[in-house]
Amino acid sequence: MKGSFFRSMTWLHTWGGLLACWLLFVVFFGGTLSYFRYEISWWMQPESHGVVAEPDQQQAVQQVISVLQSKAPDSPLWFINLADERNPLTYYGYREAPQPGQKRGRFVDGYLFGDSQQDGINLRDTKGGDFFYRLHFDLHYMSAITARWIVGAAAMIMLVGLVTGIVIHRRIFADFFTFRNGKGARTWLDLHNISSVLALPYHLMITYTGLLTLMFLYMSAPVDKVYPGGRAQFFDDQNPTFQSVKAAGQRRSEPLPIQDFIQRFKAEKQVESVSRISINNPADENATVTVYGREAGQIAHYARSTLYNSQGDALGSSREAAFYAPEKTANTLIALHTAKFAPWPLRWLFVLGGVLGCIMVASGGVLWARRIAEKRLKANQPMGWNLRLVQAMNLATVAGLPLASLVFLYLNRLLAADFDGRREWEMHGFFICYLLVFLFALYQPGRRGWAFVWMLTGGMALALPLLNLLTTDYHLLAYLVNGQWALAGLELIVLAGGLIALWGARHCLSKPGIAHQQNARPGSYKVVTQ
Template sequence: MEPDFRRSMGWLHTWAGLVLGGVLFAIFWMGTLSVFDKEIDLWMKPATRMVSSDHALSFDAFRSSLEEASRLKASFWAITLPNERDPVLHIRLRVGARFHNHDVNPSTGRDLPDPGTLGASGFIYPFHYSLRFRLGEWLVGLAGMAMLVLCVSGIVIHRKIFVDFFTFRPEKKPGRMLLDLHNVAGVLGLPFHIALTFSGLVIFGAVYFPSGTHAVCPHERACSDEDIKVSLPTPSEKLVVPFTSLDEIAVKARSVWGHDFPESIIVFNPGTSASRIRVLRSDRNQVVFLADKLVFDPTDGHLLSRQPPLRPIARTERFLTGLHLIRFQNWPLRWLYFASGLGSCVMIATGFFFWLNARRRKQGVAFGFRLVEGMAAGSVTGIVIATLAFFVANRLLPLGVNFAGYDRAALEVWAFYFVWLATFAHGWLRPRRVWIEQSLTVGGFALGAVLLNWLTTSDPLWRTFLLRYLWPVAGMDTLLLLGGGVAFWTGSSLARRARETAYD
């Protein structure tokens, strides 16, 4: 290969990584946590820690909620049954422009108290794909494209990719060791990096290239709800006959599918003659993101339509979507995703560290270097500290607290952003000690989160290990302890090395 080409790829790899590495780390870190979003939810919402109901649930038991939705002229009412990862029954409805969510205890049928938190599924997961700002999806898309460029340019500049496949030399100098770690994390996780980045871009394909969708579906809603054949929001017609039994519809759906039970039922336009009932089958036993949809007439309960089989291209798109969203129920694979996600974070972080290490001696006091080091600290250890601060705030803030007009859930999010911003400032103000202090802070926050969970919920680690329904909480606490231990070890190792360097 031409040396000039390899050099230009090296330049591209360095600068694309440097400019977008921080955003990529945030995306991959939040994505990695989102693999266990339901389990983190359980940790952050102690009221939802309950034994899964083992008796068959009746949809008709929640009929009063549906009738209430009719009275409120909701544009839809949806009920989702508990599953292995989520023991709570969810009822959602939309009235006007507002969405209402109710978490229900499936055993008692009673509403659970407001958890006062967005949890992982309301904050961490949306942060992963939107960074929680208006044009965030576009920045995530740009970072995703950059990630693909980084993967390809990384392969080009890595001359001995196969020879160095297993090469990690911790005994070498820090620069060589960091590059080895960067290469090992990059090469071993390459299929994961490419598959997840590409599938993420495919999911948002219609956002980045809307003209294709508009050409087929001039009205977006008309396409997504083609089986319903109604327009949203609420039409004005009034229903003249009552709803048929939802349980009967569930039985009919089961007879169509063979043995599978509905996972959720959505009633569009309840209380109007334009009402339709959509029943969704669980898609947790397959990678493909495709819940078989059946549509019923709510007045007499007869089957109106069934989702037709997808064409190969649409099915491929659904496979890539499913591969990325991990809705399936496969614990070994879920853990492998989590480990691979951490591997991606290691790869991005070591890329930063290598760049800094290579220039520290000559440019350590230069403004540009200090700027990048502060950015790297805030982007890598900073976002980890901010996430842990989010967990700590969740356990420290009392339920129902309100401050300056912000409720508890908003205060948790503010804690995240405040701490994140502080880590950037810390990186710029204390360049010599930043990595030591932030590593020790990660350890302190992680340990603090575990202790606070114990003190505020009376669910210590030994108890959560003993009770099957509390295993997600045990897993969260264990990972916090492990992560905290690694952070303490890293911080103390860096401090020892800094002392040795000072004596030399």
């Protein structure tokens, strides 16, 4: 196209990037926040901020089982997530027996409190950090599968964008050190280059592995057509703990010896602690129990797990010892995406990569608008509605999403803790804010608009610890004194973000931008630019 490889790839990079950049920003932004998924969830349930100590696991299992036994003795499914370094609460859930006309019963969940292990304290209902996690591949207000296809298409554009970006880049090493400030589009290009090149391995990794996490949706043809027995058989063979055992219809006389199963599991799989337990038909003769180990110090993303029947015989067990090389490869690549293995210093490097990804995508979008604006200014053309739309989308997405996230956190504290729709309205608030910023940006897409949104974001961010102090029994200093680094860290990050936002607002106001020049009468722009 257009004569040369370089030019055709530049075209593809530019227009593919423009098409997907806002969605990609949402994905990068939500994905980056997902590195703090559990910390955000914890912060958003202040009723649990008194928890300090991590409970004894054996005791926690005992207590959660007795809670489930009293609440849902006839449930078809119990589910337990045990507390760990990042989750101070023991989580449990159960499915109610289906009502007439229902295929499956309602899923009910709750928490046990860390050191005291008491049940019955009501945590406020919130999606918490899971909101950002889900947002980054399930989006919102649409079916998850539709959303995953859309995000998958954006991820392919991202992958193509990265590869074309590399091939059209003629001075990768030099651009490591190149940043020309105050040069209009040139400055944005430098920022785009620096953020892309600095974290290039991260960008390639996170995009490719993101596609791999959903490869059974995106590229299922090989497994459907070639694997004997198709996809269902593949999953059964790959993970023998995925078996369903039918209920016998006879009640058990004794409770399941789950502690014994855990002991056996730890010995057989050589793990020090357990992360999850799920129990099918706990009241039935044919109950089954699946125990999942916690993988300390291991990268590959798979859970050592074993499925036991009610007598304690292993019906199936994860095959980590018999993995084929491609399985190990896929597991490791997917683990690099989720970064569940990453301890805090490494986690921060992942976060840095994610932030650079956000900057890469955002600067790409802004660069496009800036170039067109300069071109039209030079040719003395009107700026046009299409440029305004792109500018508004840039502003609404790049500055609007942090603001919307703050609205999400604010609503978490401001909506009544027992308000029925609070979980939904926290999320509606996020999207309403996004929409309002977009409408505002259509009206004011220039530097002033950016400055206003950054100022609002900065103000709300700096006031967040104050909001927490006023609406809960806890505050930043208490978190620091108690050594609750997750909670203190969240507020400190928001404070730092607020300062950056205010710096951004000041920067936007410090000189007249192209938005001012566009208001100038034709022919007089040269005077205005100086």
